[in-house]
Amino acid sequence: MASIDEIILRSINPFDNFRSVNFWHKQQQPEPTVDSIHQEAIKTIELTLDQVAQDHCTRTVILDGDGGSGKTYLLGRLKNQLNHKAFFVYIPPFPQIDSIWRHILRYTVDSLVQIPKGQKDSQLLLWLENALSSIKQRSVKERIFKDDVFDLLRSDRSKFINKLKNIYTQAGIYNAENFFGVLHDLTNSELYSLACEWLRGDDLSEESLQQLKLKKSIETEEAAREVLANFSRIAGDTQPIVLCFDQLNNIARLPDGSLALQKIFDVNTKIHDEDKNFLIIISINTDIWFKQAKQMDLTDKARIERQVSLRPINLEQAELLLASRLYFLHSQASSQQKSAIYPLKRKYIEEEFTSGKTDPRNAILLGRDIFQSYKEWLVNSNGQAEFKYDNNKSGGGEEEHLKLLASFKLKWQDEF
Structure with a gap:
């Protein structure tokens, strides 16, 4: 069996399908379910x-x-x-x-x-x-x-x-x-x-x-x-x-x-x-x-x-959602990882969603960006150094504006 990094290198991004569609239409990647959400x-x-x-x-x-x-x-x-x-x-x-x-x-x-x-x-x-x-x-x-x-x-x-x-x-x-x-x-x-x-x-x-x-x-x-x-x-x-x-x-x-x-x-x-x-x-x-x-x-x-x-989900639910998308890749690896969300880390989630809440789509978008960054790092690093996700690296002004707006809405909802 291959290592998890080898599997990641040859796999498509499991977070690519972040938009749900007509439930009778077949999707290339079926969406896993986290029962506790909603x-x-x-x-x-x-x-x-x-x-x-x-x-x-x-x-x-x-x-x-x-x-x-x-x-x-x-x-x-x-x-x-x-x-x-x-x-x-x-x-x-x-x-x-x-x-x-x-x-x-x-x-x-x-x-x-x-x-x-x-x-x-x-x-x-x-x-x-x-x-x-x-x-x-x-x-x-x-x-x-x-x-x-x-x-x-x-x-x-x-x-x-x-x-x-x-x-x-x-x-x-x-x-x-x-x-x-x-x-x-x-x-x-x-x-x-x-x-x-x-x-x-x-x-x-x-x-x-x-x-x-x-x-x-x-x-x-x-x-x-x-x-x-x-x-x-x-x-x-x-x-x-x-x-x-x-x-x-x-x-x-x-x-x-x-x-x-x-x-x-x-x-x-x-x-x-x-x-x-x-x-x-x-x-x-x-x-x-x-x-x-x-x-x-x-x-x-x-x-x-x-x-x-439908209310925002907490970070535990966000982590379970990310893990559900990565499960298929982990199940093929030669050794089990300590974290079910590898190559993601809980600290990335906490740093991105400082309010302690998010919505499913933003959680999946974060997973997509980190997975893609890690894959690029594997190609270019030759196994050297340590991967660090820079959340300021991805996205331009419009994306940052949307993230800020989403955070404001969550804060407003809590305060209201």
């Missing part, structure tokens, strides 16, 4: 999800924190830990104000077609099977339709549509003939992809529409809104669907240059009032949320059940 936030959101699963009433959680506090990463942790309890949807910033429902529907279906870890089928097929299985749990009168789930799926298209129309007569399914027909097409391997494209609102060719026995694609905001609502009208019989709105600082802007945040809260109120079995998580920067909350209508505020704020 544990209370996860518990609170899980409790809210359990409440939705119990009474099927839609609830909303505001997830706020400063930039770099780990909001997007936390959404990924929630998906990883709770995907057995719910279907998870990641919705990135909407680029246009006039197509927000089509944007939400597109990314809802994009997420539902993903296959959860440990499963063979997509969330969409699991949702469909879940919905059909629940038919057995209905009243005696409704158990006239007591066919086995798989018999129902294997039945011809017309029989499938008519059975579901009878079962969900009172649910007010929008365009029931088309919607249930597309659900049946999901069970056909040759039509599955086309059915998914129609559900997400793609502009299909006439030939593709004929294959699905449909006349037109989902072309309007109203149609997109109603198709999304159809999921909720059936979702009352299934596990909850978690809609995660993220990166709201990048959404479309109004003519005056301000963020079109009210659109998100209009959507939230609409879903909250009319749809069942959704948990809506709105991830937003604390300063943006603070300004928005002051000018929000009381009606919109009343549709927010919980606010979960």
Whole structure:
């Protein structure tokens, strides 16, 4: 086995991926988890999800924190830990104000077609099977339709549509003939992809529409809104669907240059009032949320059940986070190091974050800079002298300004 320094020399920097992304996108380096970080936030959101699963009433959680506090990463942790309890949807910033429902529907279906870890089928097929299985749990009168789930799926298209129309007569399914027909097409391997494209609102060719026995694609905001609502009208019989709105600082802007945040809260109120079995998580920067909350209508505020704020982490947690990134390299070394964060040192962390607190992103950025400096030192030193990290060496004026601003925010928060 090689020494740890030899491994460091030939390894990529384990701190390079410091920005979290859509939790359904695969990353070259999976992000390790430190359970103690933001544990209370996860518990609170899980409790809210359990409440939705119990009474099927839609609830909303505001997830706020400063930039770099780990909001997007936390959404990924929630998906990883709770995907057995719910279907998870990641919705990135909407680029246009006039197509927000089509944007939400597109990314809802994009997420539902993903296959959860440990499963063979997509969330969409699991949702469909879940919905059909629940038919057995209905009243005696409704158990006239007591066919086995798989018999129902294997039945011809017309029989499938008519059975579901009878079962969900009172649910007010929008365009029931088309919607249930597309659900049946999901069970056909040759039509599955086309059915998914129609559900997400793609502009299909006439030939593709004929294959699905449909006349037109989902072309309007109203149609997109109603198709999304159809999921909720059936979702009352299934596990909850978690809609995660993220990166709201990048959404479309109004003519005056301000963020079109009210659109998100209009959507939230609409879903909250009319749809069942959704948990809506709105991830937003604390300063943006603070300004928005002051000018929000009381009606919109009343549709927010919980606010979960991500606080800075302490230096022990920062050290654990750095160690989790270095663990893979250490596990390959011929001898075990005294420090789990080698070639980093605790004193570097203390010198950088004098307040005793930081956020996950800044901790990872520090790890990246020190690791890169150490790697350069290994190349140039020929094993001579001793490595010393110069925290004034890296970064220019803008980076120093950002560090100073981050430190000020932490100090201000403590004093406030």
